[in-house]
Amino acid sequence: MADARIRVVVVTWFPGHHLPELVESVRSSSAGPVPVTVVDNGSTDGTVEWVREHEGPLLQLVETGDNLGYGGGANVGVARAGEEWVVVANSDLTLDEGALDEVLAAAERWPRAGVLGPRILTTEGRLYPSARELPSLGRGVGHALLGWVWPRNPWTASYRRERGEPREERAGWLSGACMVLRRDAFEAVGGFDTSYFMYFEDTDLCERLGKAGYDVVYVPSAVVRHHGGASTSRDLVGMSKAHHDSAYLYLSRHYPGPAWLPVRVALKVGLWARYQLSRRVTRVLHGAEPTRD
Structure with missing residues (x-):
């Protein structure tokens, strides 16, 4: 070859x-x-x-x-x-x-x-x-x-x-x-x-x-x-959580230090709320229950 x-x-x-x-x-x-x-x-x-x-x-x-x-x-x-x-x-x-x-x-x-x-x-x-x-x-x-x-x-x-x-x-x-x-x-x-x-x-x-x-x-x-x-269809809710966790990790690293703490907190709260919404939507559309939280 x-x-x-x-x-x-x-x-x-x-x-x-x-x-x-x-x-x-x-x-x-x-x-x-x-x-x-x-x-x-x-x-x-x-x-x-x-x-x-x-x-x-x-x-x-x-x-x-x-x-x-x-x-x-x-x-x-x-x-x-x-x-x-x-x-x-x-x-x-x-x-x-x-x-x-x-x-x-x-x-x-x-x-x-x-x-x-x-x-x-x-x-x-x-x-x-x-x-x-x-x-x-x-x-x-x-x-x-x-x-x-x-x-x-x-x-x-x-x-x-x-x-x-x-x-x-x-x-x-x-x-x-x-x-x-x-x-x-x-x-x-x-x-x-x-x-x-x-x-x-x-x-x-x-x-x-x-x-x-x-x-x-x-x-x-x-x-x-x-x-x-x-692969992701095996655990739709778990993959959604992984996506939101990774989004926070990526964005929060761009705003380090005490001065940016309010921004990181707002990101954490906003992404948590978005994940909860996606979790409910997934349950309604696919009947999926969370297998990882």
């Missing part, structure tokens, strides 16, 4: 039937070889057995022995990669034909790129806002309060960069559902911050890469399809 330039790292936790579809799609995403490393965080749904059955030069398994979270699992996979580029991807994705070659071509146009992200579409073909502005207090409050009831409000639209046609450009941060990382840059900033068990680890990483002088680049000519919810 010729030396690969790029490797896909997939973090799995009860991925269901999606993982084989992703692995199959990787084969047509590049003209060159693209090995896949599956980092499993403790699945007992047959995932480990399936990977073992199909292991070979282009498919390897790493078992963490525990649920390290998304960023923690990704760090384990990237640490074992020797390729120049590493794709960190959700298990419920499929890559369009030539998608990774499109990203590698864009990397040649952006020699300072530390991370690039493709256009992410839902299974219905709708654009998922995968290139966003970094959250600020103003955008965050407006989006959190109005995003559900008024999706087109100016704060959400600004944060999600939904105006205009997608074009190749710098972004504040890219969705962790599919990130193409320059391995040297990833290692230079210390990888994902494992303080974030789920959510906002991608935001935090992109911000640190930007501060270190690397470009964060959106590449809409590369397309992936996101089925969504393969």
